[in-house]
Amino acid sequence: xxxxxxxxxxxxxxxxxxxxxxxxxxxxxxxxxxxxxxxxxxxxxxxxxxxxxxxxxxxxxxxxxxxxxxxxxxxxxxxxxxxxxxxxxxxxxxxxxxxxxxxxxxxxxxxxxxxxxxxxxxxxxxxxxxxxxxxxxxx
Amino acid sequence: xxxxxxxxxxxxxxxxxxxxxxxxxxxxxxxxxxxxxxxxxxxxxxxxxxxxxxxxxxxxxxxxxxxxxxxxxxxxxxxxxxxxxxxxxxxxxxxxxxxxxxxxxxxxxxxxxxxxxxxxxxxxxxxxxxxxxxxxxxx
DNA sequence: TATATTCCCTCTAGTAGCTATAGGTTCAAG
DNA sequence: CTTGAACCTATAGCTACTAGAGGGAATATA
Numbered sequence: 001x002x003x004x005x006x007x008x009x010x011x012x013x014x015x016x017x018x019x020x021x022x023x024x025x026x027x028x029x030x031x032x033x034x035x036x037x038x039x040x041x042x043x044x045x046x047x048x049x050x051x052x053x054x055x056x057x058x059x060x061x062x063x064x065x066x067x068x069x070x071x072x073x074x075x076x077x078x079x080x081x082x083x084x085x086x087x088x089x090x091x092x093x094x095x096x097x098x099x100x101x102x103x104x105x106x107x108x109x110x111x112x113x114x115x116x117x118x119x120x121x122x123x124x125x126x127x128x129x130x131x132x133x134x135x136x137x138x139x
Numbered sequence: 140x141x142x143x144x145x146x147x148x149x150x151x152x153x154x155x156x157x158x159x160x161x162x163x164x165x166x167x168x169x170x171x172x173x174x175x176x177x178x179x180x181x182x183x184x185x186x187x188x189x190x191x192x193x194x195x196x197x198x199x200x201x202x203x204x205x206x207x208x209x210x211x212x213x214x215x216x217x218x219x220x221x222x223x224x225x226x227x228x229x230x231x232x233x234x235x236x237x238x239x240x241x242x243x244x245x246x247x248x249x250x251x252x253x254x255x256x257x258x259x260x261x262x263x264x265x266x267x268x269x270x271x272x273x274x275x276x277x278x
Numbered sequence: 279t280a281t282a283t284t285c286c287c288t289c290t291a292g293t294a295g296c297t298a299t300a301g302g303t304t305c306a307a308g
Numbered sequence: 309c310t311t312g313a314a315c316c317t318a319t320a321g322c323t324a325c326t327a328g329a330g331g332g333a334a335t336a337t338a
Contacts, residue, residue: 021325057242075259078257107232129193159294177316188296
């Protein structure tokens with residue numbers, strides 16, 4: 001099967017300009033072109049794009065994905081590195097979740113006050129103005 | 140007290156170019172200048188910057204903060220709007236946390252496999268290539 | 279074969295929220 | 309009065325796209 005860029009977009013849910021962007025960034029390899037210079041992808045291109053999309057959905061950076069793609073093209077290389085990239089990303093993710101949970105806690109506190117009056121005495125605004133009112137260890 | 144931009148930066152932990160950026164974005168009001176055109180801030184400027192920093196740490200957008208700043212300058216306005224901004228942000232945050240937790244789960248699964256061999260049979264890479272291997276509802 | 283519609287091409291610029299650099303001026307201390 | 313740190317503006321860069329202009333290519337129908 002041969003796919004146009006639009007077909008690829010439809011099948012993967014990745015938008016057309018994004019596919020071209022991935023090509024520019026070296027994630028997608030430049031495909032063959034039709035006589036009229038339009039991109040023509042094979043099954044291989046479809047699989048590569050699925051890989052990229054999946055990794056992006058998991059929050060991996062373009063740079064990380066480039067590493068993984070390079071690794072996957074050298075099957076003799078040790079798997080260790082791929083594992084490390086994923087593990088490093090998991091750590092980042094867990095740190096981010098922890099931080100967001102702290103923020104959630106403070107926002108809940110801030111929005112929990114009684115705010116029926118005027119801005120002059122607004123709990124939300126006072127809480128933001130005075131960091132000392134909060135638990136203090138975010139950021 | 141009068142502060143230079145550097146003093147303000149030191150006291151709030153916000154970098155100098157960032158303070159100027161906030162001025163450009165309309166969050167900080169343009170301060171008085173010295174005879175040699177350098178910014179001179181008052182206590183008011185320091186407080187405003189603390190407010191902004193705190194809100195940014197909570198993940199509020201520049202746009203949201205601009206609204207809050209505008210509100211806080213009109214003490215007769217109802218507090219309701221400020222409350223809504225914070226509440227809306229809390230919802231976003233909770234959605235983000237939920238999503239990241241899903242990703243965490245899948246990344247844990249991916250990195251949990253035995254990956255001592257070569258890339259050719261790497262679990263990490265296979266899992267990324269084949270979305271059908273995962274629980275499927277992320278993204 | 280003509281035409282209409284849909285698709286595709288490249289290139290440029292815009293988004294958020296900064297950060298970094300270049301090239302020059304001012305302030306404060308000694 | 310000189311030195312060195314701090315400051316100024318303006319511009320460009322970062323991530324990961326997205327949108328638009330202005331045009332060519334592919335395809336379906338008449």
